[in-house]
Amino acid sequence: MxxxxxxxxxxxxxxxxxxxxxxxxxxxxxxxxxxxxxxxxGTSVGPSGYKVPRFVSLKSDRVNVRGGPSTDHKVKWIFRRAGLPVEIIQEFENWRRVRDSEGEEGWVFHSLLSGRRTALISPWQKPGTLLSLKEEPQNDASEVVKAQVNVLVDVMKCKNNWCQVSAQGRQGWLRANMLWGIYPDEVIEE
Missing domain, CATH: 1.20.5 (Single alpha-helices involved in coiled-coils or other helix-helix interfaces)
Structure with a gap:
């Protein structure tokens, strides 16, 4: 037994x-x-009360990206260009986990981010490639200007999978799927 x-x-x-x-x-x-x-x-609401995920931009020319949501975590890298779009994918208290156009992720303090909408023109394409910005949101519309890939633009509005963007005093329409910083079918009003 x-x-x-x-x-x-x-x-x-x-x-x-x-x-x-x-x-x-x-x-x-x-x-x-x-x-x-x-x-x-598709989305949830974070502690900030805003949707997650969402796109925002950097407020400063120097933004530390950390390995975790506190200053106790090491700086992984530093963004050095104000206005760059980043995607907030998580929130923890006053910290935001962000993803950049290259897929890198890290934590940024919330006050270093802005609700201003910006985008990069097709950063996945070969450098030097030119895309046509249109006068109207249509494929057959007249070309206003050509823009190089990876150019930073301000997003003015988006509708029907087209976005009106501006850079260096020029503006035009570009298909939303040619921009990093915009979700498919996203609507942005002026």
Whole structure:
């Protein structure tokens, strides 16, 4: 009888150890399920009261990007251009986790971000490529000006998958899918 009890205890410990080994994977699965449901819905509301994810721009010519949401975390890199668009993908208190046009992620203090909407023209295309900005939001509209890829533009408005943008005193319309800093079908009004 004592031998059966020892066997039962050993089996219970083995089961417990297997459970402890599986527990992190189970927790990760539950977290991923929750993240998946947020993505399926498209957006959620962060602690700031604004939608997450969303695009914003940098307020300053020098913005530290940290490995975590506090000044205790090391600076991963420094943005050095005001106006660059970034995507807020998470919020924690006064910190925002952002993603840049190259897919890099890090944490930025909220006061270094602006609601001003900007975009980069097709940063994924070959440098030197030129795109036509149109007079009207139509493929067959007259060309107003050509713009190089990776040029930073101010977004004035977006509708029907077209955005009116301006840079260096020139403005025109460009398809929204040619801009990094705009969501598909996003509507922005002046």
């Amino acid at each position: 004592r031998q059966n009890t020892l066997v039962q205890m050993a089996q219970a410990r083995l089961t417990q150890n297997k459970f402890l080994k599986v527990l992190p994977a189970l927790i990760l699965s539950l977290v991923m399920l929750e993240i998946g449901s947020v993505w399926a819905q």
